[in-house]
Amino acid sequence: MADLVEHARLVEPLHLRDLFAADPQRFQRFSVALDDLLIDYSKNRIVPQTMERLMALARVADLEGWRDRMFAGEPINTTEGRAVLHTALRNRSGRAVTVDGRDVMPDVTEVLIRMGAFADSVRTGAVKGATGKAFTDVVNIGIGGSDLGPAMVTLALAPYHDGPRVHFVSNVDGAHIADTLKRLDAETTLFLVASKTFTTLETMTNAATARAFVADRLGEAAVPDHFAAVSTAVPKCAAFGIREDRIFGFWDWVGGRYSVWSAIGLPVAIAVGSERFESFLAGGHAMDEHFRTAPLEANLPVVLGLLGVWYRNVFGMASQAVIPYDQRLSRFAAHLQQLDMESNGKRVRRDGRPVALSTGPVVWGEPGTNGQHAFFQLIHQGTDPIPVDFLLAAEPHETLSDHHAKLVANCLAQSEALMRGKTLDEVRDELAAAGLDEEAIAALAPHKVFPGNRPSNTILYRKLDPFTLGRLLALYEHKVFVQGVIWNVNSFDQWGVELGKQLATELLPVVKGDADPDTRDGSTAGLIGHFRALRG
Numbered sequence: 001m002a003d004l005v006e007h008a009r010l011v012e013p014l015h016l017r018d019l020f021a022a023d024p025q026r027f028q029r030f031s032v033a034l035d036d037l038l039i040d041y042s043k044n045r046i047v048p049q050t051m052e053r054l055m056a057l058a059r060v061a062d063l064e065g066w067r068d069r070m071f072a073g074e075p076i077n078t079t080e081g082r083a084v085l086h087t088a089l090r091n092r093s094g095r096a097v098t099v100d101g102r103d104v105m106p107d108v109t110e111v112l113i114r115m116g117a118f119a120d121s122v123r124t125g126a127v128k129g130a131t132g133k134a135f136t137d138v139v140n141i142g143i144g145g146s147d148l149g150p151a152m153v154t155l156a157l158a159p160y161h162d163g164p165r166v167h168f169v170s171n172v173d174g175a176h177i178a179d180t181l182k183r184l185d186a187e188t189t190l191f192l193v194a195s196k197t198f199t200t201l202e203t204m205t206n207a208a209t210a211r212a213f214v215a216d217r218l219g220e221a222a223v224p225d226h227f228a229a230v231s232t233a234v235p236k237c238a239a240f241g242i243r244e245d246r247i248f249g250f251w252d253w254v255g256g257r258y259s260v261w262s263a264i265g266l267p268v269a270i271a272v273g274s275e276r277f278e279s280f281l282a283g284g285h286a287m288d289e290h291f292r293t294a295p296l297e298a299n300l301p302v303v304l305g306l307l308g309v310w311y312r313n314v315f316g317m318a319s320q321a322v323i324p325y326d327q328r329l330s331r332f333a334a335h336l337q338q339l340d341m342e343s344n345g346k347r348v349r350r351d352g353r354p355v356a357l358s359t360g361p362v363v364w365g366e367p368g369t370n371g372q373h374a375f376f377q378l379i380h381q382g383t384d385p386i387p388v389d390f391l392l393a394a395e396p397h398e399t400l401s402d403h404h405a406k407l408v409a410n411c412l413a414q415s416e417a418l419m420r421g422k423t424l425d426e427v428r429d430e431l432a433a434a435g436l437d438e439e440a441i442a443a444l445a446p447h448k449v450f451p452g453n454r455p456s457n458t459i460l461y462r463k464l465d466p467f468t469l470g471r472l473l474a475l476y477e478h479k480v481f482v483q484g485v486i487w488n489v490n491s492f493d494q495w496g497v498e499l500g501k502q503l504a505t506e507l508l509p510v511v512k513g514d515a516d517p518d519t520r521d522g523s524t525a526g527l528i529g530h531f532r533a534l535r536g
């Protein structure tokens with residue numbers, strides 16, 4: 001890393017505008033593709049030696065070794081003693097994938113076939129509710145990885161949605177389930193309880209409310225006909241009253257934030273059909289094969305991951321924006337937040353010692369063009385440059401006049417503006433041409449200067465279909481993996497979410513008035529006192 005910091009001294013004074021002017025081949029030099037899926041990374045603050053040094057960093061960190069160990073099913077999630085094999089869920093190669101000497105592929109295939117058949121029978125109406133009516137609505141009850149992935153994918157694939165309506169309830173705030181249920185008829189509603197552990201407070205609370213909704217309207221005996229479950233904890237699903245043939249399992253080697261590829265994808269399969277869900281899996285597999293076999297220099301997740309390290313660790317940039325110019329990817333950044341921040345939001349290395357470098361950035365974003373009219377001001381002229389990933393489809397699903405041409409023009413304009421900026425001289429000339437006098441120009445010009453030299457990647461693909469969505473999601477999963485290897489952290493545990501859960505359990509009786517708040521800290525006790533006063 002010291003080597004990169006040293007190298008940055010050479011790069012920092014360079015402006016992207018000049019780098020483009022000096023090198024007509026810059027786009028070709030700094031773009032990588034997997035078939036139609038292209039990453040243009042030429043608008044980054046890099047020169048050829050930068051990439052060479054970043055690749056050397058990856059080799060020193062043994063990125064290829066870690067990657068191979070992950071695909072081979074070694075227990076690289078050391079704090080939980082688990083393999084990391086979401087790639088097995090989308091394995092289309094016919095190769096065995098072994099965990100503890102056992103090929104997991106037969107189990108993966110068995111669940112995939114069962115869930116596909118169930119999804120398709122819900123879609124055709126062959127599976128019915130207790131009163132003999134087909135399901136018009138499906139409610140997925142889950143949170144975190146058991147919600148964000150399937151919710152994001154279902155929305156992204158809206159043009160292919162020809163099954164029952166699919167709703168997602170995650171928050172323990174009763175408003176979420178209340179607002180969902182009030183539009184639904186119990187007779188025609190199927191609930192999917194999705195929870196890796198089947199213990200998560202939010203999911204269990206919402207599942208109990210949904211169960212009562214069915215039991216109140218249709219009677220207790222109707223409950224099994226209106227529920228299915230997805231979990232690694234099969235006996236717990238059965239104890240909830242879910243029939244064995246409606247329980248779809250997965251395995252502890254699938255992290256929650258990587259689980260949309262498992263039976264957690266059931267709502268997606270119900271919405272778009274099992275065939276399209278399999279095409280999504282095939283897209284993920286295509287990216288896996290690329291990540292596994294392409295040389296580091298031409299490897300999309302590697303390039304994306306290393307550029308992130310360059311900005312995070314050498315330039316000290318603490319956030320990363322992801323801006324899809326694709327409205328249906330409007331939950332993509334929300335999904336990436338869990339994927340990236342739960343994976344690499346770590347402060348100790350694999351060996352338990354403090355990390356030497358800053359780790360995961362804050363990941364955020366909203367679709368363009370909406371973002372342009374909201375937070376882009378700060379990205380263009382704020383004091384802290386923020387690297388941006390733009391995502392863009394060449395072909396829209398709709399042929400509505402020139403909407404898509406305008407969308408594309410705006411996306412390209414933003415990355416160009418960030419790269420090029422507008423100099424003081426350019427601003428002064430513009431103002432003079434508009435007829436302003438010298439005093440007015442001097443007062444206004446500084447406000448209109450854009451520094452430029454602000455980095456972005458543009459990820460351009462043919463069309464947002466299930467296969468491409470699979471490739472995009474796997475691209476970011478592997479990007480996060482690459483960064484975790486460089487930072488030498490375990491990207492697959494999430495101990496940081498535990499303390500809050502534990503304290504919430506302790507506080508629940510206090511909030512309910514069944515225990516005394518005095519043992520809490522002054523702030524918490526004070527807030528509880530005020531809360532009680534407000535509630536009368």
Ligand code: F6P
Nearest residue numbers: 144145146195196197200256497
């Ligand atoms: O709170 C963190 C977390 O454990 C996530 O990692 C997970 O995706 C989410 O909670 C939901 O967990 P489960 O699927 O077990 O209900």
